[in-house]
Amino acid sequence: MKFNTQLIHGGNSEDPTTGAVSTPIYRSSTFHQHVLGGEPKWEYSRTGNPTRASLEKLIAELEHGAAGFAFASGSAAIHATFSLFSQGDHFVVGSDVYGGTFRLINKVLKRFGLEFTVVDMQDLEAVENAIQDNTVAVYFETPTNPLLQIADIKAIADIAKKHGVKTIVDNTFATPYNQQPLTLGADIVVHSATKYLGGHSDVVAGLAVTNDEEIAEQLAFLQNSIGSTLGPDDSWLLQRGMKTLGARMRVHQENANEVINFLQNDNHIGKIYYPGLKDFPGHEVAAKQMRNFGAMISFELKDGLDAKKFVESLQLIDLAESLGGIESLIEVPAVMTHGSIPREIRLENGIKDELIRLSVGIEDPEDIIADLQQALKKLD
Ligand SMILES: Cc1ncc(COP(=O)(O)O)c(C=O)c1O
Ligand SMILES: N[C@@H](CCSC[C@H](N)C(=O)O)C(=O)O
16 A cells, blocks of 8 residues: 555554444543453553554554554653663764753653763764663654754664664654655654644644564553553544645645745845755755655844744744644744753754744645745845
């Protein structure tokens, strides 16, 4: 089955009891057991729920994994994934990661004895040099949030394998439509499904997928033990959103191409961060490992122009945290999504105070561009 067909017919596409073509919402905390001490398929909804199972089967299929796991948020999926490891284990982690992941690592996981070395994942030599005797995994995003940096998944997974280390990729920005890390050698993929997968800014959810049966068994255990599972209503809503992922991504991409063209030709705009640009550092790797470059664009205004005035002047594009929804969203990472990273570290990693991040939606592109244009004019 090809990708778009899988989106629609994947998971449990037909309910076994009624034949319903849309997976029913099994809103039941527990399930009747016919035999005492038997091994019922369903026992308790934290352990397993048929609606959630359909979603989990679908994401496993889309990412070419053996098993998928749905969580109450992307952060919960990342937390459960790091919980596979133990005190004293060391990780090589990308320098540009979502601010909440930085916070989870520094304020939570370090307290439990996990150790981290932060590395620019674009530098393969630095990645290999950072691997120590106690390194257990390499963790990174590609494209990254918010600088859209590209890491070579296959090259990093090859280095990791050589050292007996696992590769974990946050595939939120690309989605399985544009990139499938497990097919490039990664062991685990995580998602903030709150973003493109859900696609409508109406659900907070996370997913983890692995192609390794042993990791799958451990993740199932951790999902049940930690208990940060996705409820049946949100599981249904997420799977409903995912059915149109391919259709949405095509429009997101067309619109992003038009917006990039506009930004490149507007004299208020300074540096643009977008892997689709031929002179962007990660362009060639992105072209090799991604179907297309996606619809996340970061940029700076020319020196002296007021980023705050610009984002507050927009009338159609929402000034809001999050991304990947049908509506265009804009934000200033230093103040919003990456505010939990101390300023000096943020600046060191290249996230300037004035950096603007735009998630291009699927509105008519003329309207998105007209809004950008009118807000930029206010800076004259
Ligand atoms: C790349 C990335 N990973 C993980 C997360 C965490 O996801 P969630 O907000 O669903 O917890 C986010 C955003 O929140 C993100 O942008
Ligand atoms: N205030 C939230 C930040 C949410 S950021 C959401 C998303 N990852 C994005 O990058 O837009 C927090 O403190 O967690």
